[in-house]
Every structure is written in C-alpha cells, then in structure tokens.
Amino acid sequence: MRPETPRTLADAYVETLADLDPLVGTMLGIRPGSDELPDFSPDGLAAIAAAQRATLARLDALGDAAAEGVGSADAAVERRAARLLRERLGALLALDEAGENLRQVSNLFAPPQQLRSVFLQMPAATPDDWAVIGRRLGNVPAALASYRASLQEGARRGLTAAPRQAETMAGQLDALLEADWFRDFASGGPEAQRAELTAAAGRATEALAALRSYLREEYLPAAAGTPDAVGAERYRLGARRWTGSEVDTADAYAYGWAEFHRLEAEMRSVAGRILPGEPTAAVLAHLEREGEAIEGVEEIRAWLQDLMNEAIDALDGTHFDLAEPVRRVEARVAPPGSAAAPYYTRPSLDFSRPGMTWLPTQGATRFPVWHLVSTWYHEGVPGHHLQLAQWVHVKERLSRFQVSVGSVSATTEGWALYAERLMDELGFLSDPARRLGYLSGQMVRAVRVIIDIGMHLGLTIPANEEFHPGEVWTPRLAAEFFALHTGHDAAYTESEIVRYLGMPGQAISYKMGERAWVAGREAARAAAGAAFDPKSWHMAALSLGSLGLDDLTAELSTLG
DSSP states (O other): OOOOOHHHHHHHHHHHHHHHOHHHHHHHTOSTTOOOOOOOSHHHHHHHHHHHHHHHHHHHHHGGGGGTTSOHHHHHHHHHHHHHHHHHHHHHHHHHHTTGGGGOOSSSSSHHHHHHHHHHTSOOSSHHHHHHHHHHHHTHHHHHHHHHHHHHHHHHTTOOOOHHHHHHHHHHHHHHHHTTHHHHHHTTSOGGGHHHHHHHHHHHHHHHHHHHHHIIIIIHHHHTTOOSOOHHHHHHHHHHHHHSSOOOHHHHHHHHHHHHHHHHHHHHHHHHHHSTTSOHHHHHHHHHHHSOEEESHHHHHHHHHHHHHHHHHHHBTTTBOOOGGGGOEEEEEOOTTOOSSOEEEOOOTTSSSOEEEEEOOTTOSEEEOTTHHHHHHHHTTTTHHHHHHHHHHTGGGSOTTTTTTTOOHHHHHHHHHHHHHHHHHTTTTOSHHHHHHHHHHHHHHHHHHHHHHHHHHTOBOOTTOSSSTTOBOOHHHHHHHHHHHHOOOHHHHHHHHHHHHHSTTTTTHHHHHHHHHHHHHHHHHHHHGGGOOHHHHHHHHHTSOOOOHHHHHHHHHTOO
C-alpha cells in the first residue's frame, strides 16, 4: 500500500470536497453524470469545515517523515504540496470561524453565480447528458433554499453583507429572470426531453425569483446599517484568502501609489502619440468612440478567438512549449447577470472541457478593441489559460489540489498580469492604441490596490496627491478616482467598486502577484547570468502548480 504523503492527502481532500460540493466535481470533470448541487446551509458549510480540520490533523500527523525515502525532486514537490495545503485550508477555516461564509453576497463567486455557471460547464451533447442537466435543474430550488438558510443564520447573528451587495445581487437576478435564463438554456435540449427540461427550468426560475424577493424584502432591511468597508481584521482575513500571505497593507498601499504614478506618466506619453496635446482621459474617450471596433456579439466572439489562436501560433516553440491539449481554448459570451469584467473558466482535468474565456456584453453590440487585446492576453494566452491548462497537463507530477481548488489568486492573477507585461516586452503591443489599452489595464490594477485598501481600512489620501488630498477614502471617491484614471464608463466603474467592497483583498492580488512574478524572474536571471533561458524558466514556472504569495518569489528564483 502506497504510504500517505502530502500529495496523496491533498488528493484525498479534493475527493472529499467534490462529494460535499458537487460543483467542484463538475468543474474538475471528476464526477461525470452527477446531478447533485451543494448544500449551502450552515450544516453544509460545517461539513466542509470539518473535512478541512480533519485533513490538517492528518497533515500534522505526517510530520517530516512524509518526504523520507523519496528523491530530492519529489521531496520538493511534497514540501510545496504540504505548505499549500496547510496555508489554504488554514485561510479558509479562518474565514469560516469568523462567519464570513454566512454572508456570501457579492457580484462574483457567490452561490447564485456558481449555480448558473455550473450548467455552462456540463456536457450537453447527448440525451443522457440532458437527462443529467434536467435532474440538476430540478435540484436548484433546494440549493437556493440552503443558501437562503445561511443568509438567515448570518442575519440572526448580525453577520450580513452591506446593502450595496444585496442590491447588486438582486439586480443580477433581475437580469437573469428578464432573460428567462434557465428556460432559455433548457430550450437547447433534445425535443423529446423538452417538456421535462422546461418544467425543471421553470421551478429553478421560480426559486430564483423567490431568492430575489427575499433579498429585497427581508435581507436588505436586516442588513441596513452594515458598512461597505469591512475594517482591518476582516480585510486581513480576506487578503490572506486571495494572496496566501499576511499582507503588509502599508507596503501594498505605497506600492499601489508608486505604480499609479509610473503608469500615469507612461500613459500620458503614449496618449500623446495618438492625439498630441490632448489629456489622457480625452484620448481614452476618443478610442472608445472612434477607435477600432467590432460590430456584433458573434463577431467579437470570433475576433477574440482569432486573437488567441494567433497568440498560440506565435508563442508556441519560441517563448513557450505548448502541449497539444493546452493549445485548445474557446472564446465565449458571458450569460446575462454577469459582472462587467471578463473572466476565464479552467479546463476539466481530462481536457474534455476546454478552458474558456468569457466576455460580458452588458447589452452592447459595438466593441472597441483598444483595451480588449491585452485583456485577452490576460484571460487567454499567455495568461490564465496557458497557466491553468499547463497545470492540468502536468497534474500527475503534482496533486489535484495544487492544480485546481488550491489555486491562489495572487499566483494566477499575478501570472496573468505578468503575461500582459510579457507580451508588451515581446513587441505584441507596439500599436499605440493597443499599448494604451494595456497600460490602462495596468492602471486599473494599480488603482485597485489603492482604493481597495483605502476604502476598507478608511485610509487618508496622501496630502501630496492632486486628487482630494487629505480626505478619507469612500466608495464615492473611489468611483471618481477609478473613472478618472481608467476611462471606464459609469456602469463598469460601479460594478468594479461593488466587486472590491464585496470581496475584500481580492483586488490587490493582481499587482501583488505580478510584483512577485517579476521579482522571481529577475532573481533567477541574476543567478543564471548569460545562461538564463526565458522559455525554460517560463515552462518550469508554469509547472510548479499553485503557490501562496509567501513562497512564490523564492520558488521562482531557484528555477534555471
């Protein structure tokens, strides 16, 4: 019998988690045919927390003996697996113990968004596939009821999300219900099963409408007075969740301002090449109105697909070595009710479902591309898709936990932001409009650091800044600052502010992670000197699996 090691223990935890949270099984493709949905109730949350504590106890019992008798390379993998498992489960348990799981209301990653997303990840090629979908649709009411039970328990204990979050989620449910999303999705099934699918979709829709009513009629009154800002302790827990580190917020806040000023100067220089003499904000508005644009929703989807295909062909064999399954990625249009920002969903562990990028259209039919190019380098190739698909490709060397549910946002978002920087370094963003789009995207991430920490910790804007010097950050000031320096419209800006307030610490993971990736590369380059091979370094770095921010730079710096 194979002895237990951190890797086998991590794999066992993933299996347990997939049983307790069937969405995980679908995401990873390890529970084919599953029609179950999670129990989001306090009892369901407690079962997951118990599994996490049991796993940590077994990990502690292994001690240093886990690496005995294995080669040095395997010992390093086991060490990384153990550190990640301990840090991730510890961070999640800290959130659970603080009651954060009883107020999961936000415009991203909350149970209603998860329930919508899972149906887009399920096989839908055969009548048997649709039979599973129909049964899972029938389970939506119970899943939403269990989610409501946790919100009610949170409200009973005085643990509520801010009203802004509940209002936004109710608005997202408005969009889903207006689009009749579940019935529309079910209409894609076989004719012979249409009646059953439509009936199940109807019950799911009714449950969604009931949740919307609960949010507006009961939850919002209970949440009245809950502040948008979460304060230092809740922010510390959130930042650890998203970065895998006890973040030095003073250092991060100062870094955000330093990046802001660097990018502001660079944007001004590039903007001058497009409209000499005009302020940057006017150039951004000009590009949005009169720059290159694609007309039509299907047309922009196809354009983004072509952009990723071109990047794959240009990078494979020159700057990366891409395995055949990694070369497959699909551009999709996000469903109604999505937040404004594009996103990526990873492939299943057997690659039967490819990685996918998603564009929320927000009702638009015209799509300026000046900022979409670098965004799709971020979401697709060489960003999220290249990293997360490579993890799947090398999963046998790691653990399922390291390549999936153990992901740390600072590592994944940090890589994706580094990937944009890399494409700029390689000359793919030489066109002034597209390069300004890249810099604007970088500015978004720098501004995020400033206003996320500033709002939640109630910091004062430095006295030497031109923007409201000496005033305390508020959501209103944050929205004004964001729009002023990124060129995004009011709807996108509001979606982003709600996102930052609803997921404290997530917004800083991008720039903090990118800083670690760049530092790791430069340390490795300095150690290797003339022998440094960027392609080899990139592939080795992409094959490490997930790491927390505490370990990222140190591990990257050792790669040749």
